[in-house]
Amino acid sequence: MSKIRIAVAGAGYIGLAHMDVARESPTCILSAIVDPAPAAKAIAAKAGVPLYPSLDELLSKDRPDGVILATPNQLHVPQALQCIKAGVPILLEKPIASTLAEGEQLVKAVAEAGAKVLIGHHRAHSPIMARAKEIVDSGKLGKLVAVVGSATFFKPDSYYNDAPWRREIGGGPILLNMIHEVHNLRMLCGDIVAVQAFASQATRGFAVEDTVAINLRFASGALGSFMLSDTAACARSWEQTSQENKAYASYGDEDCYVISGTNGSLSVPTMRLKTYPTPEDRSWWKPFDESVAxxxxxxxxxxxxxxxxxxxxxxxxxLVSARDGLLNLRVTEAISQAAQTGQVVQLPVT
Structure with a gap:
């Protein structure tokens, strides 16, 4: 079987990561890079592939089997529509769009064209997440009752000094980080139908939040509580616990999610399980069976x-459809709205 030719549009941090993976893949090959920036020339030369300044030129001269769109957020929808029109499958980095209206436009276009579009919520492909979902879906925990989650970490000052737009509206951890957590929570606990949130700027004093406390209601009736902060010197985040991205220091004794049901709980990513041995004899006075999945x-x-x-x-x-990407964006924007208004924001049941 010949290898699938993959072009990567966008030679930034995540684009480079996609290129590295493509070069190591047993079934795919990096065929081209698309980026108008002068620095991309050296990147393409090092990779030994042609460089194109635009998608137009790539699609007209060197049509690949698939395109990874790792470009700035505002380009996601127009470039995705361009690839759909050309009949080229897409891996579109998250978020699916800059606005809900654009996201809805893209979801409609995908459905009408029957296009092959995968949204790049990469944690959905984590073996840890797959195993956690398997345990939850097995019923071992009983009926889901609650999830407690956190994404607490400390971003250095340079993170904001290097990109001052992150201090302004449109930046901040809700829009930049929480969308990852939303997909993980939906994957493990189902659709989210209502949110509440308190946001604080007390530590950094920027126009955007640095810390957020979030309450969630799931369609199943389960409830969630989530703490988000990019100024908390704490290791309870996916990056610092999963050990999947070696750029981050990680700690094997920390969890970022605890999922509780009527018969037990699962801590992720340590995969520590506490379950009652006999569901008929459950009580807080009774000991759990303890194990590690x-x-x-x-x-x-x-x-x-x-x-x-x-x-x-x-x-x-x-695995992550355009519709999934839109739902993740919708929940993330609802959290921002709830934090700004102090109101419970209801989401449509899908």
Whole structure:
């Protein structure tokens, strides 16, 4: 079987990560890079692939089997529509769009064209998440009752000094970080139908929040509580616990999610399980059976690319569809709205 030719549009941080994965893939190959920036010339030369300044030129001269769009957020929808029109499958980095209206436009276009579009919520391809979902779906925890989650970490001053737009509206951890957590929570606990939030700027004093306390209601009736902060010197975040991205220091004794049901709880990513041995004899006076579920740690970007290849070949449907990407964006924007207004924001049941 010949390798699938993948072009990467956008030679920034995440684009470079996609290129590295493509070069190591057993089934895909990096065929081209698209980026108008002068620095991209050296990147393409090092990778040994042609460089194109625009998608137009790529699609007209060197049509790939699939395109990874790792470009700035405001380009996601117009470039995705361009690829759909050309009939080229897409792996579109999150967020699906800059606005809900644009996201809805893209979801409609995908449906009408029957296009192959995978949204790049890469944690959906994490073996840790797959194992956690398997345990939750098995019913081992009983009926889901609650989830407690956190994404608490400390971004250095340079993060904001290097990109001052992150201090202004449109930046901040709700829009930049929480969308990852939203997909994980939806994957494990189902759709989110209502949110509340308190936001604080007390530590950094920027126009955007630095810390947020969030309450969630799931369609199942389960409730969630989530703490988000980019100024908390704390290791309870996915990056610092999953050990999937080696750029981050990680701590094997920390969890970022605890999912509780009527018969037990699962802590993620340590995969510590506490369950009652006999559901008929449950009580806080009774001891739990304690265990650690087996799982593997591996790079989700690698698994995402292999899945994208399967989507291109028609062997699989996108694990994260355009509709999923839109729902993630909708919940994230609802959290921002709830924090700004102090109101409970209801979301449509899908």
């Amino acid at each position: 087996d799982m593997v740690r591996d790079d989700p970007l690698k698994h995402q690319l292999e899945h994208f290849g399967a989507v291109i070949r028609g062997e699989a449907l996108p």
